[in-house]
Amino acid sequence: MTVTTTMNPATARAAAPTGSAPSALRLGLARGGLETRQFFRNKGQMFFTFSMPVVMLLLLGSIYRGTDPASGVSTQQIFTTGMIGVGIMGSSLQSLSLQIAGERRNGTLKRLRGTPLPKSSYFIGKILMVLASSLGQGAVLLGIGRLFFDVRLPVDAAHWLTLGWVYLLGVAGCSLLGIAYSNLMRGADSGAVAMLPMMVLQFISGVFVILSQLPHTLQLVASFFPLKWICQGMRSALLPQAYAQAEPAGGWEHGRTALVLAVWAVAGLLLCLKTFRWKGREDG
Template sequence: MTATTVTITTATTATTAATAPPAFALRLGLARGALETKQFFRSRMQMFFTFSMPVVMLLLLSTIFDYKDPDTGVSTPQIFTTGMIGVGIMGSSLQSLSLQIAGERHLGMLKRLRGTPLPKSSYFIGKIVMVLASSLGQTAVLLAVGRLFFGVRLPVDAAHWLTFGWVYLLGVTSCTLLGIAYSNLIRSADSGAVVMLPMTVLQFVSGVFIVFSQLPRGLQVFASFFPLKWLCQGMRSALLPQAYVHAEPAGSWEHGRIALVLGAWAVVGLLLCLRTFRWKGRKDG
């Protein structure tokens, strides 16, 4: 095969991918998402770590800090459950996804994939489907543990289910887009500290390990700039009794602000993906 033939073939492939109808790209994306989901659940170590880590942390925290507020009737294990659901969503999307994409880029898989007729959007749709499946499974496990052991109630009516649904979807969307964009800062899948350090800091200041209202005011303000704080607050509004709203620093659930912040991060993540996403590693030129 001559160089001219290779050039023409590559150009034709790129044109086919770029001009693919949206319905075709969506269908391929869903098919790729099903494949990636199967690969995730067949990877026993990855699945075990993804599902067990939040549960272990929840059990440890609930054993060490077991206190029930006499004014609201809410216990710290119930609060920790809502926080770990937020961590699970962010861990499946931003943390795991960014490391996975960085590994694929480092191994040259993205570079090879870019040379196939697969539309770029189908690749991202596949990742979103995989994140939705893994995070839904993780959320279901945490809800079951919270319900069985700590008396966490499931949403009691359609309004609370609706709140749970839009907070979950906005959280997954914003964190998935941020995870895709954040992968550009990771050299390989072995560079986990680049993700783990900021994730750990955010967990401590966002009401996951420590009740948010008990944090210093400065840390509360700092956490309010990031999605995890609002994701956890949204979960508290859907899963905890209405009486707990008085324990929130603002004295309300602030649903409008939750939607605004998570939506803003989704837009920021999308813009970063469009402008900075790289299909090749730094050494590939």
């Protein structure tokens, strides 16, 4: 788990007086660089973050084999796109919420409160750290899918653009939700609180089970949460157009995907601004 006790020189320089107050964005970018370096220096955290979705993908791809007759898409290819989505949400909602809860318990956030760092800059730093780590994780998963399961790379600029905006909206929304969700992490039960929603959402969002094969009620529930739309967006960028007919709506629904992920990003930001605390409740 990443532990920070004070600003590094880059953050301090960004906060130093230069005739005008540094912007929240400038402080956030400096904070993001620090957070990212700390993440990649923490070998245990990095190994766990990268290894879990990779192991799950290899296990699922080895156990479940089959091909959709209409599109020619294999089960392993569908798993690959789903695990990339899980990697985004796991790095943000799950890992980030636990990390921030740990920083709140050990007093790191209390110390940061005494620096010029505003809440918004702290949020930007965390989002940038999640973006960097999840991009590395996504590249590994996509590489495995390409080598072992014949997953294609995006075939043109439009598909690369789709991959990009789905990734960015997914990271932003889920990271902000993870920051807000950290308020619920208390003591020994933190791991269970973080993992339970992740497990449920994976089963109902088209990661392990093809979405159109789920009961309609579960499809409806999944449609309210970001993981379903992240995974669907990944499928639209990485799978052939023919597979769109297998989606519950019979198409990729890019407009609705962007709308739902954007709404979650805005909702997550509002929750963070309203509920984020530098100190734990036990600190008064």
